[in-house]
Amino acid sequence: MNIAALVQRDLRLAYRRRGELATPVIFFIIVTALFPLAVGSEPALLRRLAPGVIWVAALLASLIGQDSLFKSDYEDGSLEQTLLSPAPLEGLVLLRVFTHWLVTGLPLVILAVLLALMLGYPTGAMGVLVLGLLLGTPVLSFLGAIGASLTVGLRRSGMLLPILVLPLTVPVLIFGAAAGERAALGEPAAAPVYFLAAMLVLAVTLAPFAIAGGLRISLES
Amino acid sequence: MFVWFHKLASPPYFYRLAERIAPWFGWLSLIVMLAGLYGGLWLAPPDYQQGDGFRIMYVHVPSAWMSLFIYVVMAVAAAIGLIWRMKLAHAVSAAAAPLGASFTFLALATGSLWGKPMWGTYWVWDARLTSELVLLFLYLGYLALNHAFEDQRTGDRASAILALVGIVNVPIIHYSVKWWNTLHQGPTVFFGARADIPPSMYIPLFIMIIGFMLYFAAFILKRLQVEVLQRERHTAWVRELVERS
Numbered sequence: 424m425n426i427a428a429l430v431q432r433d434l435r436l437a438y439r440r441r442g443e444l445a446t447p448v449i450f451f452i453i454v455t456a457l458f459p460l461a462v463g464s465e466p467a468l469l470r471r472l473a474p475g476v477i478w479v480a481a482l483l484a485s486l487i488g489q490d491s492l493f494k495s496d497y498e499d500g501s502l503e504q505t506l507l508s509p510a511p512l513e514g515l516v517l518l519r520v521f522t523h524w525l526v527t528g529l530p531l532v533i534l535a536v537l538l539a540l541m542l543g544y545p546t547g548a549m550g551v552l553v554l555g556l557l558l559g560t561p562v563l564s565f566l567g568a569i570g571a572s573l574t575v576g577l578r579r580s581g582m583l584l585p586i587l588v589l590p591l592t593v594p595v596l597i598f599g600a601a602a603g604e605r606a607a608l609g610e611p612a613a614a615p616v617y618f619l620a621a622m623l624v625l626a627v628t629l630a631p632f633a634i635a636g637g638l639r640i641s642l643e644s
Numbered sequence: 645m646f647v648w649f650h651k652l653a654s655p656p657y658f659y660r661l662a663e664r665i666a667p668w669f670g671w672l673s674l675i676v677m678l679a680g681l682y683g684g685l686w687l688a689p690p691d692y693q694q695g696d697g698f699r700i701m702y703v704h705v706p707s708a709w710m711s712l713f714i715y716v717v718m719a720v721a722a723a724i725g726l727i728w729r730m731k732l733a734h735a736v737s738a739a740a741a742p743l744g745a746s747f748t749f750l751a752l753a754t755g756s757l758w759g760k761p762m763w764g765t766y767w768v769w770d771a772r773l774t775s776e777l778v779l780l781f782l783y784l785g786y787l788a789l790n791h792a793f794e795d796q797r798t799g800d801r802a803s804a805i806l807a808l809v810g811i812v813n814v815p816i817i818h819y820s821v822k823w824w825n826t827l828h829q830g831p832t833v834f835f836g837a838r839a840d841i842p843p844s845m846y847i848p849l850f851i852m853i854i855g856f857m858l859y860f861a862a863f864i865l866k867r868l869q870v871e872v873l874q875r876e877r878h879t880a881w882v883r884e885l886v887e888r889s
Contacts, residue, residue: 569809637805
C-alpha cells in the first residue's frame with residue numbers, strides 16, 4: 424500500500440473542492456460571532472466564556488465537514504474499490520480520516536487562535552488552548568467518521584449524523600474546554616491535556632475498526 | 645447446551661417460549677414491586693434529613709440502575725448479533741432500546757422531582773444527571789439509526805456498531821462528567837459492601853430493583869414477540885399463526 428499516494432489523492436481531491444472545505448471554516452467563524460451577539464459584548468464575560476465557545480463552535484464545525492467524508496467516494500463507487508483492495512481497510516480508513524482532519528480540522532485549530540484573541544482570551548494561555556484543540560479535534564474527526572461510515576448509504580444522513588455523534592463527543596468537549604479554562608486562570612492544565620491525549624490514543628487504536636465495520640455494513644446492502 | 649441455544653435462536657420456537665414465560669415474569673414483577681413499595685413507603689422509617697422525600701428513591705434508583713443495565717444488555721446482544729449473525733440477538737437490541745430510553749427518562753424525571761425540594765431546583769448540571777442525560781441521547785441515537793434504514797438487517801447491524809461504540813464511551817463519559825462537576829449525593833448503596841442506610845431502608849430498594857428486572861424481563865419478551873412477528877412477517881409460520889387466531 425502506497426501511503427503517500429493515498430494521502431496525495433485525498434489532498435488533491437480536497438483541493439479540487441475548495442469551496443466545500445471553506446464551509447466548516449466559515450461556519451466556525453459565524454457560530455463564534457453569534458455568542459457575543461447573544462450574551463452581550465462585555466469583555467470580562469467573553470474572556471471567561473472564550474474556551475467553551477471556541478470548543479463548542481469547533482465541535483459543530485468539525486461535524487459539518489464529516490458528512491462529506493465518504494459521501495463522494497460512495498457515490499462514484501471508489502469506496503467499493505477501497506473495500507476490495509488487499510490492504511487492510513482499517514489502515515486505509517485511518518489515513519483517510521487523518522487527511523480529512525488535515526484539510527478540515529487543522530484550519531479550525533489555526534483559526535481558533537484568531538477567534539480566541541477576538542474574544543479576549545489571554546495570549547499567554549493560547550499555547551494550551553491550541554494544544555488541546557490539536558489533540559481533541561482528531562478525536563472529533565474519528566468519532567464523526569464512525570457516524571459517517573454508518574450513515575453513508577442514507578439519503579438524509581445530514582440530519583442523523585449529529586444526533587449519533589454529539590453525545591459521544593462530550594468527554595472531548597469537557598477536557599478540551601477545561602484545559603483552555605485552566606490555562607486562562609493560570610492554573611496547571613496538564614491533567615486535562617493528558618486526558619485528551621489518552622482519548623486520542625484510544626480513538627486512533629479503536630475507531631478505525633468501528634469505521635471499517637460501518638463501511639462494510641453500509642456497502643453490503 | 646448448544647442445541648438448546650440453537651433452538652432458542654429459531655424465531656418460532658422462541659415465540660412460543662416467550663408466549664409461555666412472559667406472563668410469569670409479569671405477575672412475579674407485580675408481586676415483587678408491590679412488596680417493595682410496601683416496604684419502601686410504609687415500613688421504612690423517614691430519613692432524618694430528607695423526611696419522606698427520600699422515598700422517591702424506590703423508583704429513582706431502580707430506574708437509573710435499569711437504564712445502565714439495559715444499555716449493557718443491548719450492547720452485548722448487538723455484539724452477539726454482529727459476531728454470530730444471530731437475527732434474534734439484533735431483535736433483542738432493538739426491543740431493549742425503547743425500554744432503556746424509558747427507564748432513563750424515568751430516572752431523570754424522578755431525579756428532578758426529588759431535586760426540587762432537596763436542592764431547591766429541578767435541574768442542576770450535576771455529573772450523574774448530565775451523564776444520564778447523555779445516556780438518553782445515546783439511546784435516542786441508536787433508535788434513530790435503527791429506524792433510518794429501509795432494510796431492517798442493515799439498520800440492525802449499523803446500529804449494533806453504534807451500540808458497541810457507545811458502550812466503550814459510556815464509562816469515559818461517566819467519569820469525564822464526574823470529574824467535570826459533582827453535586828449528587830455519593831452512592832449510599834453498594835452490593836455486598838457497607839451501606840450507609842439501615843436495612844429497613846435498603847432491603848425494599850433491593851426488592852424494587854429485582855421487581856424492575858422482572859418487569860424488564862416480561863416486557864422485553866413481549867416486545868421481542870412483536871419484533872419477531874414483524875421481522876418474520878413473510879414466513880409461513882407467522883402466516884399460520886395469524887390465520888389460526
